[in-house]
Amino acid sequence: MTDTNAGGLDTVLKQLGPFGRYNVINYMLFLYPCFLAGMYGSVYVFEASDINYRCEIKECETSNNSVWIEFGIPQDKGSLSKCERYSFKNSTLNNGTCTQDMFDNHLREKCDTYVYSDEDSAVKDFNLGCENWKRTLIGTIHNSGLFVSLPLTGIMSDRFGRKKALAVASLMNCIFGVMRSFSVNYLMMVACEFCEAAFGAGAYSTAFVLAMELVGPKGRVFGNTLINVFYVCGLMTLAGLSWALQDWRTLLRVIYSPACLVFSYIWILNESIRWLLSKGKHEKAVEILRKAAKMNKVELSEQDLTPIYELDKVKATKDKDYLVVSAEGPSIFQQVIRSSIIIKRLLTCSYLWITCTFVYYGLSINSVSLAGNKYVNFMLVAFVEIPANFACLAVLDRFGRKRVLITMYILSAILCIGLAFIPKDKAWWSLIVYLSGKFSITIAYSSVYIYVSEVFPTNVRQSLLAVCSSTGRIGSTLAPLTPLLALYYEKLPVIFFGTLAVLAGMLVFTLPETINVRLPDTIEEAERLSNRKNEENLS
CATH class of the missing domain: 1.20.1250.20 (MFS general substrate transporter like domains)
Known part of the structure; x- marks a missing residue:
């Protein structure tokens, strides 16, 4: 239109x-x-x-007590291993009871079958x-x-x-x-x-x-x-x-x-x-x-x-x-390809979008692993987005796009990485810092939507915005896999989130400010946004 x-x-x-x-x-x-x-x-x-689930130890499941579980299943990080068991010696039950000497606690083996808790999940089904x-x-x-x-x-x-x-x-x-x-x-x-x-x-x-x-x-x-x-x-x-x-x-x-x-x-x-x-x-x-x-x-x-x-x-x-x-002239697509400024801007904005979706969805998904009730934690992590959206409206026109994005990315990075240094017995502090990290990345995510639409020219704005948005889906696609990182180190997901956010914050420095600037209608006008930034730096 x-x-x-x-x-x-x-x-x-x-x-x-x-x-x-x-x-x-x-x-x-x-x-x-x-x-x-x-x-x-x-x-x-x-x-x-x-x-929760554990190995099914068929030799002892019919035992008349469950004391054997601590002898038959090794401990991992203070709890029973989910995936390994001790090897069972060729022994017979004594009065229907499994005893410690029936297991070889020097030899571990992978589980074949499992006993699941009463919790509901497709994992069990x-x-x-x-x-x-x-x-x-x-x-x-x-x-x-x-x-x-x-x-x-x-x-x-x-x-x-x-x-x-x-x-x-x-x-x-x-x-x-x-x-x-x-x-x-x-x-x-x-x-x-x-x-x-x-x-x-x-x-x-x-x-x-x-x-x-x-x-x-x-x-x-x-x-x-x-x-x-x-x-x-x-x-x-x-x-x-x-x-x-x-x-x-x-x-x-x-x-x-x-x-x-x-x-x-x-x-x-x-x-x-x-x-x-x-x-x-x-x-x-x-x-x-x-x-x-x-x-x-x-x-x-x-x-x-x-x-x-x-x-x-x-x-x-x-x-x-x-x-x-x-x-009479080259197509819009050809003009975009020939403009190194627009191409660099497109790559940078795509990375900003990937970081937002990756950290945003990653924090939501991993919230159910926090200490406490997983349903309450998920609701709190979701609820914090409401004040974050209103805060975004309040700060963007007052402090400018670049300053808000840089601040929110870096703040989110600090909060995410900081989670790795909070002791386990400080559950409330962990939750507060976690919610603050989600608050920060939500503001950054909302700001990116507006900012990306302002740095590209009118004649290709919708197309380039679609490229950034589609590329950004890489982050939301990979985010569900981040709980796997916690299997190696419990705090690894949040450290990963923080590292990506730091890089995103640094990249924002390479982009022009767009507050109170008329939307560019052509490739040349969009390129001049960067020239305007350079002129301001020289002055």
């Missing part, structure tokens, strides 16, 4: 007001799938959570004892589906409309989510995990776009914050339901079944006015605007709507001019 299109529509939206009845009702409909997405994005943390890579791979498989869902849903949304893309994606969430609850083996579970994310995860991004296209410029900041709050509420609800149900199959059925309700949006939701205009469906767009005006009790005259009718002519003229310019 051209700037003229946007300007004409934004003028009408301004007259309708940001908080009219039409806006509020439709916005609440968009918030519902955002709330569900908060649960769907992290449900693997609880459906395949690590639980699919016998994943001592196969932690399979357990953590579930989350990685889920997040790898995002590489499919983002472009697929984007294509559907642009071609067939926002509400159809949202409805279909939500239906896929329901189908594959509920189907996953009936998994009979591990392969079926991970296959459904991937398909649910690949075909359904785009529901959140589509709902986000619909929400942003509904309101005028002044309502977008508040609207974005509201979406983030509902997403966090979804995370907290997930932990609460997991705690209450204690059954991962029931949990999946409870949280995924409501997604089918979103399919009804095909009939009850109005299409995005901006999308209709971009497709030349001006009559339908005006019809929806009149309906919105009636619900908001606002009068729209024919003079107000005239620019909307004439957008088709304006768009045709703009497209014609663009084709002439494109024919």
Whole structure:
């Protein structure tokens, strides 16, 4: 859509007001799938959570007491080993009892079978004892589906409309989510995990776009914050339901079944006015605007709507001019490739995005390993995102993008690495520092979204933003594997998070400041942002 299109529509939206009845009702409909997405994005943390288990020592399981366990299973880090046992000598039970001299405590061997605790998890259902890579791979498989869902849903949304893309994606969430609850083996579970994310995860991004296209410029900041709050509420609800149900199959059925309700949006939701205009469906767009005006009790005259009718002519003229310019000079893609400044900026911003997703999701996933109640810990780590989002709004326009990003990355690094030096008996201090680290990286994550959109030119902003966002999914895909690092050293995950965050903070120094700077429209204007930085340094 051209700037003229946007300007004409934004003028009408301004007259309708940001908080009219039409806006509020439709916005609440968009918030519902955002709330569900908060649960769907992290449900693997609880459906395949690590639980207690030990080797099954068949020779002694029928013994009339359990004293033999401490003789038959070695100690690792102060607790019974999960994966090893002492070798059993060729002896017979004495009065049905296993004794210490029946085991060779100098010879260890790997377990073949396991005895699981009463805790609920797919680990128990699919016998994943001592196969932690399979357990953590579930989350990685889920997040790898995002590489499919983002472009697929984007294509559907642009071609067939926002509400159809949202409805279909939500239906896929329901189908594959509920189907996953009936998994009979591990392969079926991970296959459904991937398909649910690949075909359904785009529901959140589509709902986000619909929400942003509904309101005028002044309502977008508040609207974005509201979406983030509902997403966090979804995370907290997930932990609460997991705690209450204690059954991962029931949990999946409870949280995924409501997604089918979103399919009804095909009939009850109005299409995005901006999308209709971009497709030349001006009559339908005006019809929806009149309906919105009636619900908001606002009068729209024919003079107000005239620019909307004439957008088709304006768009045709703009497209014609663009084709002439494109024919005379190099394509936008060629200009990007030739610009070393833009390429370096793209690589740096991609790394910033990877770090944010890796640390953000890594801290959420590893929170269930903290001392104390894992459900409460997860809820607290999620809840801290709400004040972090409001803090982001307060500091970005006051202190500038670069200063905020550098401070938050370095602070997050210090807090994460600092966790490695807190004694185990200081559980409350560990939790406070952990929450502070999540608070810092959440601000950095929110800031990156805004900052990356400001350092690239208008004619390639959406494309380069998509590159950074897609590359950033590498971080969220690898994050579920970080609990494996704790098997070697308990504090290794947070040290790894801190190291990546330090490097990200240092790289921000190479980028220009964009506060109070007009958005660049061309490659040349974007390059001058760096020249402006150099000139300021010289002066």
